[in-house]
Amino acid sequence: MSFWVQSVERRIAAPADRIYALIADPARHKDFDGSGTVVTAVDVSSSTRPLDIGDWFSMNMDFHGKYTMTNTVVEAVPGERFAWQGKPHKHSTRWRFLFGGRIWRYEFEPDGDTTLVRESWDLREERLRLLVVLGRRQVREDMRRTLDRIAELLEP
Template identity: 65%
Template sequence: MSRWVLSVERRIAAPADEIYAVVADPDRHRDFDGSDALRGVAEASSPARPLVVGDHFSMNMDLRGQYVMTSTVVEAEPGRRFAWQSRPHKSSARWRSAFGGRIWRYELEPDGGTTLVRESWDLTEEPLRVVVGLGRPVARDAMTASLERLARLVERS
């Protein structure tokens, strides 16, 4: 792993396909967002779910102020991995070149009746990665909370 990639893992007692269906559907992201910043989908380029590489979705956010982030699906391998790259919405054109480019990635490794889920925060393409990277402890806590919430959503009791 690169020094610009932060990952957390959790084994979840659910099939990879069920987990993938949740993480590949932006309408469900608020259900497991550990940062509590997501307010919901603002718009999506396709109503079909799960999304595929090249699809876009915009999320209403509120983290020390309201804003919109637009994401492009950059990886989509059903049951295995799903990732999107986020940038400020086109309405925030002055910020698009300075901020954005981070990739949120979910990798799924099925193992019998469980799945190892790895969430990564990849700053490799983030222009201000040194500054944004200062948020690593907060990001780690939020990702850990996201995986806990995801487990609660998909695990059978």
Template identity: 40%
Template sequence: MAKSEQRSVSVERHIAAPAEAIFAVLADASRHCEIDGSGRLVRATSSNTPLTLGSTFSMRVRLGVTYPTKNRVLEFEENRLIAWAHWQGQRWRYELEPSDDDGTLVRETFEWGTARWPRSIELVGAHKKNVPSMEVTLERLAAIVETPPAATPDTDADNAA
């Protein structure tokens, strides 16, 4: 399928954290504003936490004006995959692939081919604007879940003065 016909864009990032820790943040709708790279999410107004297949959650979104949107989880595999869509149908998906170094490859996808009016998304250029926002989202997600390196313990020799 040609790229223009796919109607989806994805970004990936290796995050130095286990898939379980990353998934816990993604499955908690109250934390979506914390990781949102678009700056459009204002707050979660309702959610079933943790999210599971079929769960719904509502968000306040700012796009010129602030408005509510209700989302439903449409794809779910514990610690591996979660995806949701709102009434218009475009889908946000996170896929997690554990790596050998105890980290995780995280892929975020925005899919507008599932939208009721996919051409409207293309006309306003939302699909192109979402790529930089998704990169920031994964950066913020990494900052939350990555554990800083452990400090080396002081030795007696270091403490002697």
């Protein structure tokens, strides 16, 4: 873990492919979001699932105000990793438009009947990373809650 990349991990009693399918489906993000900021998926570039590199999806969000983020899939290896890079939607308010570029990444390491799931918050391409990084403690807590919610959804 570096200053600009924060990660948490948890072992989940579910196959990597099932976890991957959940995370790669934007319509399900509200179900496992541990931050409470995801409201709903509003638009997706592809009707096929799972999404692939270059596909995008937009999410209505609410964090100190409502806004929309458009996310581009930047990594998609079924059962291994899935990541997207968020940028403000073209209709975002002026101050929200200043942010964007962070990458949310999920990596999966199968181990018998369980999968080690690692979620990362990568700020290396975030426009205002010096400001955004101040929230890293809260983000780590939110990521832990996210992994807990994924386990609740998928474990027997």
